[in-house]
């Protein structure tokens with residue numbers, strides 16, 4: 470392959486993100502977005518959750534759960550904009566905004582996880 | 587490489603129908619497709635919630651503030667919508683995966699459900715694991 | 725036998741109308757009649773100028789595809805009685821230019837089909853004296869599904885990605901490429917991958933899945949394309965990780 474396209478990389482990030490989201494996202498949003506605020510389940514105390522999040526393995530997991538889904542979003546959203554709104558002529562702008570957003574999120578996630586507490 | 591689009595080879599005159607911008611409203615399955623794609627917004631939103639959670643680990647007050655913020659009614663409603671879309675994503679993702687993988691066992695292609703089922707089981711187990719760790723800590 | 729049904733048939737005669745318009749025909753609605761029979765009735769008994777393609781009347785030639793009430797269908801396999809009380813709207817397949825009445829221009833598909841090299845490619849052809857290339861039933865099974873395609877183009881008519889961007893290679897051509905890739909006698913996978921993995925061809929597909937829903941032969945082109953992507957991704961990583969060995 471003479472000129473290697475970047476699409477395979479973007480697609481694998483998209484797929485990885487799809488898998489990670491499928492497994493982790495519903496339960497996370499259920500806990501933090503619904504169960505805790507409504508008091509269906511009592512939210513964990515600061516001590517316990519900060520210990521959990523500071524654990525190196527959790528940090529690694531959280532890194533994965535943040536990064537790949539962001540690229541999943543970027544990819545899907547990019548194509549939805551193309552197809553749904555027929556604005557393929559804005560191709561470059563959309564791609565930069567979507568993948569750029571995901572990259573920004575990646576850096577942010579790395580920074581936050583590195584500097585917890 | 588772009589494949590050329592060839593139409594007028596044999597017919598100098600033809601009529602081309604334009605495609606409506608709202609094509610995805612024309613058929614239920616198209617709409618379902620667009621909703622499936624839009625579930626990615628819920629995915630991004632959940633990441634934002636997670637980042638905010640991580641950010642609130644500075645001290646106890648920040649964490650309490652985060653939990654407080656999550657209690658705002660509009661957020662709960664929003665998150666309920668997000669949950670529905672995320673479930674939709676999970677189910678469609680697991681159901682479509684076997685078509686992309688085509689797992690074969692001794693020459694025979696496994697039926698789609700046999701590829702999807704372990705995913706659903708793993709999903710249940712992982713979700714339970716997440717609940718356990720979040721509630722019980724390490 | 726007095727029962728009739730109305731067909732709203734799209735007409736486009738370049739010398740008469742500037743753009744397609746509907747014309748209504750009332751035809752007998754017999755229980756054993758398919759849409760194609762009704763169209764032939766119109767041509768024989770009402771208006772001999774109605775133009776449409778057909779040949780086998782039994783779902784094998786793939787030439788009678790049209791939009792029936794907005795869904796791409798083989799008209800020789802679509803019964804009138806399923807649409808009672810009518811009317812039934814008959815249009816040429818979506819996403820293709822119209823040549824006349826119900827006839828679409830399909831040379832774009834033909835070009836694309838050729839582009840994916842849908843034939844067995846060998847690095848070295850064995851002489852005939854060495855006998856045939858042998859294949860086991862299991863090996864046949866791996867690609868059989870994709871070989872059932874009859875080029876009816878219902879899948880293209882159902883595909884919004886193709887409708888939006890005609891550069892997309894499209895469902896049937898990609899499924900057929902995959903059919904030869906999976907054939908144990910074929911050695912052309914690298915050649916095809918080079919053609920298809922680079923441009924927006926396979927990457928344009930967003931797995932709408934409608935092509936597989938409408939396919940009368942259960943080819944599942946959408947599945948084929950995702951399998952193709954997976955393959956392209958594997959090759960891509962190989963070429964990154966094994967700078968020398970992995971690629972040409």
Ligand code: SF4
Nearest residue numbers: 873874876877879939
């Ligand atoms: S893949 Fe199916 S729908 Fe598409 S041309 Fe072949 S037989 Fe027709």
Ligand code: FES
Nearest residue numbers: 781785786788800
């Ligand atoms: S006439 Fe041959 S498929 Fe319908």
